[in-house]
Amino acid sequence: MPVRTRRLLPLLIGLALLLPAAVPAPATASTASDAESILLKAVNYERTRRGLVQMRVDSRLYAIARDRSEYQASRDIGSHTHSGGRTVFDLIQSAGIKWYAAGEIIAQNRYYPSITESAKAAVRGWLNSPTHRSILLSKGYNYIGLGYAMNSGSERRYWTGVFMKGPDRTRPYAVMGSVSKRTEGSLVKVTIRWSGGDRRLQVLTSGFRYFQVQRRRAGGTWSNWGTPTTRTTRTVGWGRNTTHEVRVRSRDRAGHYSPWVSVTIRT
Numbered sequence: 001m002p003v004r005t006r007r008l009l010p011l012l013i014g015l016a017l018l019l020p021a022a023v024p025a026p027a028t029a030s031t032a033s034d035a036e037s038i039l040l041k042a043v044n045y046e047r048t049r050r051g052l053v054q055m056r057v058d059s060r061l062y063a064i065a066r067d068r069s070e071y072q073a074s075r076d077i078g079s080h081t082h083s084g085g086r087t088v089f090d091l092i093q094s095a096g097i098k099w100y101a102a103g104e105i106i107a108q109n110r111y112y113p114s115i116t117e118s119a120k121a122a123v124r125g126w127l128n129s130p131t132h133r134s135i136l137l138s139k140g141y142n143y144i145g146l147g148y149a150m151n152s153g154s155e156r157r158y159w160t161g162v163f164m165k166g167p168d169r170t171r172p173y174a175v176m177g178s179v180s181k182r183t184e185g186s187l188v189k190v191t192i193r194w195s196g197g198d199r200r201l202q203v204l205t206s207g208f209r210y211f212q213v214q215r216r217r218a219g220g221t222w223s224n225w226g227t228p229t230t231r232t233t234r235t236v237g238w239g240r241n242t243t244h245e246v247r248v249r250s251r252d253r254a255g256h257y258s259p260w261v262s263v264t265i266r267t
Contacts, residue, residue, distance in 0.1 A: 061145025
């Protein structure tokens, strides 16, 4: 179980976690990505049930964690050392990832009747080990990568969790709300509502900054509808029997934008 806070704490290495075997049974077929999704769900379940924020996925860490599991499976041995004597911290660094702290937990087991049972057993083992538990339930990490591989000869499954504290790189969100209309003479007064914000991380959430709102006549060119705003509603008067489109996206303080959400309005 290695843990490192970049430039602050020394490297700590623990033993690989070897979980007890269950009664032999055929394994349920599953891709590595399916297995990793099952493990992510189990990890985040244990975190959120204790009031912690779920770990956010970082595809770069997933690639590292998968590589780590495949390396161990190919040698059929649990190890925190990768090819060439490298550690997970070396792999994070060589991938060009900006990070402040990181930790790795590994597990191996076999003969569980399904991938799901194997993943749950890995999480149980981590929770029952103080050092592994401290990483899985840490309040200091915000991103995760998980890896799965199996040695076809021994049928031993290898699980890797790479946890990291890094800058917020999660996109915010925006939701288009209700639209209400009322006729006033030759105009139709339309009120459009929307909402959104930044997605919370366990640490280093950058925070919501503003919405960008655009509009167009149906089939026309999008144009900004005023300057960026923190407002969540707007009322406008449009002529009858016209069709307009409005779209909104949010921006966080790290400079990330949500996908556009839009609505078509017929007066």
